[in-house]
Amino acid sequence: MSKPGLPQGTRDFAPAVVRKRHYIFNTIREIFERYGFQPLETPAMEQLDTLMGKYGEEGNKLIFKILNNGLENPAKHEEAQQAFEKALEGKNVKELTERALRYDLTIPFARFVAMNHGQLVFPFKRYQIQPVWRADRPARGRYREFYQCDADVVGSNSLLFETELVNIYNDALTKLGLNGFIIKINSRKILSALAELCGGADKMVDITVAIDKLDKIGIEKVKEELTQRGISTEQVGVIEKYLNINGSNTEMMTQVSALLSHIAIGQQGIDEIQYVLDHFSAGLNTGDKNPLQVDFTLARGLDYYTGLIFEVKAPETVKMGSIGGGGRYDNLTGLFGVNGISGVGISFGIDRIYDVMEELQLFPDTLNTTTQILFFNLGTAEGNQAYKLVQQLRKLGISAEIYHETAKFDKQFKYAEKKSIPYIAVLGSNELQNSSFNVKNLQTGEQKTFNYSEIDEKIFF
Known part of the structure; x- marks a missing residue:
């Protein structure tokens, strides 16, 4: 292979x-x-005649030509061979190519x-x-x-x-x-x-x-x-x-x-x-x-x-x-x-x-951030509720994710760090009982608790 x-x-x-x-x-x-x-917007390819002769002698040499369909047909092998020979002489051969990128x-x-x-x-x-x-x-x-x-x-x-x-x-x-x-x-x-x-x-x-x-x-x-x-x-x-x-x-x-x-x-x-x-x-x-x-x-x-x-x-x-x-x-x-x-x-x-x-390092640092907040997945019931909250945030135009499976805190933290996600949300068994969740700013370490009803932009304190 x-x-x-x-x-x-x-x-x-x-x-x-x-x-x-x-x-x-x-x-x-x-x-x-x-x-x-x-x-x-225009097509990726044009008729060859549209492009040839428009870019000077140097530019003509740099046009990518597209072979016609059907040249692999055994019945056309002799025709194709003759067309290739003409092309090698620098001629434009319609039997060989009529289109170009x-x-x-x-x-x-x-x-x-x-x-x-x-x-x-x-x-x-x-x-x-x-x-x-x-x-x-x-x-x-x-x-x-x-x-x-x-x-x-x-x-x-x-x-x-x-x-x-x-x-x-x-x-x-x-x-x-x-x-x-x-x-x-x-x-x-x-x-x-x-x-x-x-x-x-x-x-x-x-x-x-x-x-x-x-x-x-x-x-x-x-x-x-x-x-x-x-x-x-x-x-x-x-x-x-x-x-x-x-x-x-x-x-x-x-x-x-x-x-x-x-x-x-x-x-x-x-x-x-x-x-x-x-x-x-x-x-x-x-x-x-x-x-x-x-x-x-x-x-x-x-x-x-x-x-x-x-x-x-x-x-x-x-x-x-x-x-x-x-x-x-x-x-x-x-x-x-x-x-x-x-x-x-x-x-x-x-x-x-x-x-x-x-x-020159001119790109803003914020371009590395796509997901704004990651909800940890801490169990079946907790994950189901977290997913509901994630969907609410997405409808508000906030980019949010939930970790794809139940896993240790350390593994989920590393995922957030590698993806440069600035906020994490933790919804465990205690939070599930209180209809709340905790949000932590990974850059400052600051943490706050919110009720389900407070799902909006305020969670980015």
Whole structure:
């Protein structure tokens, strides 16, 4: 018999972990709804054609494809073999696979909007909290199955929504206690202007894919990759000058204006970044540190972004990559035959946020407590009466348990301690005669006696 195990890059979540994850989910969900976003869910799998070609050349390689049903049929073995051979040549073969696990939540959302745009009220604001799958190499903070929390707005070009989404990041991460996070902002329009300065729009993909690797491989390797992609030495020099822009937000905006403002699309990108900088800082209290920082090296190597782009970095005290990102994708629903619907969205990397919070010990201690009170089981008659009281407490919304069998005090005490149950209730033969029970606070040692008729929140003295 083989030893049980998990697929690489996936995890089980024990009760204590699930409670912590739900704490993150619920915190972010509350912020989403505070800003007027509505919940949405889409299927775990999509048609392969829905996903392919939407995430750039790197992303296409990471889509988990699902084999068609019936390939195990002996009558189709030759057909399946031919399909596999085509797949090994890098071709998409419908005889082999027509479906795939979703890579993110944005493309399925765009597909939903395209299919239902006649019934939606625009601007349509939705949030979505579901797992996604990527055939990536597992590493710390990188999994093959992980959750995303997305918030998107479609049906408006207003930069008000970019500002709202930045504020959602700020509100949610602040509430979670991740002090020191950074929200980076750039514009694909500025990157388009850079491409135009370096020979034309056809250079855009080559430049953004290379720049997106800057943090991982460094400036020299980026220059090498740009050269390999056909960018001239002079053009690489211009890109290097662009990547060396630094200083405060104001200083960086001045430097990029000097380099790119003479190009129309570059000026549009500069104006849009400035709008969000101005409106976000206006909402900060005096003395608040501004987490929103301009970063012209930010590229986000996904083909569908067209305007402002964002990326969130964890506090510097933790060695972790991006914990969120997003941007504007004006033509995304056009990929599905519905034109004229602009959109902008952000995503939270829940698993990475969890790892950061765990390392920084930011989860409240109260999350370890599920059951609030445990009634000891001290005999048949005593246990029957205790169970009645437990049911009364549950109807009052109080989480209560009764020990599952008659056992020694020590064993029942240890059960309460291991489960971090703060209160125990003892109902023995004497208490049964007096229609009473004793409640003890295991943290303080304080104990009180209550009558059956006093079953309510007062027992937590």
